[in-house]
Amino acid sequence: MRSFAGRDILSLKDFERGEFMQVFEVAEDLEPIARSRRNGDLLSDKTLVTAFYQPSTRTRLAHEAAMHRLGGHVLGFSDPRMTRAGDFYQESIKDTVHMLEYYGDAIVMRHFQQGAPAEAARWASVPVINAGDGWGEHPTQVLTDLYTVMKEQGTIDGLTFLCIGDMRMRTMHSLGYALTQFDAEAVFVSPPEMSLTDDFKAELTDRGLVFREVEHVREAIAEADVIYMEPVVQADYTKSRDEAGGDKGLTPENYRVTRELLREAKGDAIILHSLPRMDELPPDVDATRHARYWEEAFNGVVMRMALLALVMGATE
Ligand code: CP
Numbered sequence: 001m002r003s004f005a006g007r008d009i010l011s012l013k014d015f016e017r018g019e020f021m022q023v024f025e026v027a028e029d030l031e032p033i034a035r036s037r038r039n040g041d042l043l044s045d046k047t048l049v050t051a052f053y054q055p056s057t058r059t060r061l062a063h064e065a066a067m068h069r070l071g072g073h074v075l076g077f078s079d080p081r082m083t084r085a086g087d088f089y090q091e092s093i094k095d096t097v098h099m100l101e102y103y104g105d106a107i108v109m110r111h112f113q114q115g116a117p118a119e120a121a122r123w124a125s126v127p128v129i130n131a132g133d134g135w136g137e138h139p140t141q142v143l144t145d146l147y148t149v150m151k152e153q154g155t156i157d158g159l160t161f162l163c164i165g166d167m168r169m170r171t172m173h174s175l176g177y178a179l180t181q182f183d184a185e186a187v188f189v190s191p192p193e194m195s196l197t198d199d200f201k202a203e204l205t206d207r208g209l210v211f212r213e214v215e216h217v218r219e220a221i222a223e224a225d226v227i228y229m230e231p232v233v234q235a236d237y238t239k240s241r242d243e244a245g246g247d248k249g250l251t252p253e254n255y256r257v258t259r260e261l262l263r264e265a266k267g268d269a270i271i272l273h274s275l276p277r278m279d280e281l282p283p284d285v286d287a288t289r290h291a292r293y294w295e296e297a298f299n300g301v302v303m304r305m306a307l308l309a310l311v312m313g314a315t316e
Helices: 017-035 058-069 093-100 116-123 139-153 170-179 198-206 283-287 293-311
Strands: 047-052 073-077 106-111 128-133 160-164 185-189 210-214 226-229 270-273
Touching (some): 017 139, 017 293, 047 058, 047 093, 058 073, 058 128, 058 139, 093 106, 106 116, 128 293, 139 170, 139 226, 139 270, 139 293, 160 170, 170 185, 270 293
Parallel strands (some): 047 073, 106 128, 160 226, 185 210
């Protein structure tokens, strides 16, 4: 198995089953530090650089929290308009990364251009972690999600994932790739204009994933072990920033999970949502036995602790 030390985390496309398990084991080992709300010292001699070209609440702050929990240091930017990449100069990723690599020991990057973190990794001598690139991938979020499934269901094998929402979303791409490494099935529900592309479906089929598409959540909710949600009232992820404005519209019933609908779900089915949410997941679902998105949010810190410790060579 490949070592994680010095490695970029750009995609789950080439992640192998054993590597998922290794990451989950390290996360489990480090979880008590986060749960006890103490800061340790595993990365006390390391610095993380955050380069966020798109807004984020969870991904950036979970990486920063993870670094603090391990005693490390953090610097970076969350608004590219305050850098030379976002002003008159439009500084290139290559030139920017040639600076950032001297400021820390790993770079976590979110960008509106698909492939930007991979481009950064070409030029950086330190590991680059993809924190979401356009409609591309969101590997650290899906590692968080699958770690949550392992914790809550004890397995990923044998489960049916009901994936609801905009299939252009980067989480859906990373999840599709990840599930090919497990004996799991997927059912996808999305508006036609947000459905899986033919190319991606062919790729998933080639990689052995068993999946099908349905038109309404109600058609598949009874068989789901994991209800995996994203909004369909959605921002444009190819923009550096998509301002709120006017009437955003409402989510059609086909793509909503309500308390009423959950009466048809398995008793132990869990709902994951990487958040933020719109009206596809009403707040009154939070009190049901199915909601696991707050545990998922906590696990987001734990998973970033594991990934940072691994790529910085502090653990194997
Ligand atoms: N789930 C997620 O990526 O959230 P943020 O956009 O807040 O980072």
